[in-house]
Amino acid sequence: MERKFNDLHIYSNLSIGQNSVADIIKTAESLGFSSICIIDHIKDKNKDNLDNLREEILKHKTDLEIYTGVEISTEDPEIMRLQIKRLRDRADIIIVSGGSSKINRAAVENPKVDILAHPERGRKDSGIDNVMAKLAFENGVAIELNFKFVLHSYRKVRAHMLSHMRTNIILAKKYKAPIVITSGAESIFDMRAGRELASLGALINLELSEALNAISSIPEDIIIHAKKVKDKNYIMSGVEVVKKEDM
Amino acid sequence: MVMSINRLLPTMEIRERYIVFKIISDKNYSLEDTVKTIWSSILQLFGEVGSSEFHIWIPANLYNENTNTGIIRCSHDYVQQVRAAIALIRNIDHEPLIFKTLGVTGTMRSAKDKFLTVK
Numbered sequence: 001m002e003r004k005f006n007d008l009h010i011y012s013n014l015s016i017g018q019n020s021v022a023d024i025i026k027t028a029e030s031l032g033f034s035s036i037c038i039i040d041h042i043k044d045k046n047k048d049n050l051d052n053l054r055e056e057i058l059k060h061k062t063d064l065e066i067y068t069g070v071e072i073s074t075e076d077p078e079i080m081r082l083q084i085k086r087l088r089d090r091a092d093i094i095i096v097s098g099g100s101s102k103i104n105r106a107a108v109e110n111p112k113v114d115i116l117a118h119p120e121r122g123r124k125d126s127g128i129d130n131v132m133a134k135l136a137f138e139n140g141v142a143i144e145l146n147f148k149f150v151l152h153s154y155r156k157v158r159a160h161m162l163s164h165m166r167t168n169i170i171l172a173k174k175y176k177a178p179i180v181i182t183s184g185a186e187s188i189f190d191m192r193a194g195r196e197l198a199s200l201g202a203l204i205n206l207e208l209s210e211a212l213n214a215i216s217s218i219p220e221d222i223i224i225h226a227k228k229v230k231d232k233n234y235i236m237s238g239v240e241v242v243k244k245e246d247m
Numbered sequence: 248m249v250m251s252i253n254r255l256l257p258t259m260e261i262r263e264r265y266i267v268f269k270i271i272s273d274k275n276y277s278l279e280d281t282v283k284t285i286w287s288s289i290l291q292l293f294g295e296v297g298s299s300e301f302h303i304w305i306p307a308n309l310y311n312e313n314t315n316t317g318i319i320r321c322s323h324d325y326v327q328q329v330r331a332a333i334a335l336i337r338n339i340d341h342e343p344l345i346f347k348t349l350g351v352t353g354t355m356r357s358a359k360d361k362f363l364t365v366k
Contacts, residue, residue, distance in 0.1 A: 188345075196331070196334035
């Protein structure tokens, strides 16, 4: 069976990206993706632009499955929790922009978060430790390997970035936390085909099959899990309200 | 008389793979620019000693400037490394572009037949 590739982290010009939704769809089709998620970047307490994004997506006819998500970028865990509460029902996927220790910890502790993006950004260490990796597994929060940061860095910075990613992969593999590879594209020229993203993962401590899963089956699981969490009957992992007729 | 060296023993031969690539861009790029960019990306990512293991060769006659498609030959153990290196190319002459791998084949003939022949 042929693998279906999914890129869960792309920005359009309705957020911080440079290209229109139409351009993104065209490029994703030519790169052979089966689904993509267009992300709205929300800084601190700002309001989202999800309705406009969804309207824009509906204008285009395509075979691609297109999801909408938000990336919450803040330094305050309390604001992060409030934004998640407000947006969980409206967005398909919730990404928390990692970097600071407080946010990384708060994100992996929260089962309503789908992806912790770039936990190593702007740090001198990898951003997660063994406790956080264990929490990520327990709460089903995927650790992201963001291709954009590798693409836009050079020499020393890129080497540091890759070495932090290696540490995160070792931790995630040891504690069985899900790893997801995304392009993090702000422009269509940051997008790459699924196998290319996987080959980059295969260079840094991932087996090729694991790297391919990180861009195909794990994103699919995240989408399925996110749909489940949005359901009103869902309370927590393993606890759901079941109607009498269904039993 | 031209002296030639003997071929390597069959067991010692390097097994090769052919990566067919396409540059997604509005512009057309010359062979010279493309080869220079591919090599600089591979050297930047893996260094001189690292890339010496890849046995890279980019056949000039198979690069098509009109369609921006070509072939990179490399050792079969290092396909992922070469793929990653060409995925990290962002631009040629400050023009942004996407390097896409169309496929990987075991022989040059199948690379030509499958990906480079206009049907």
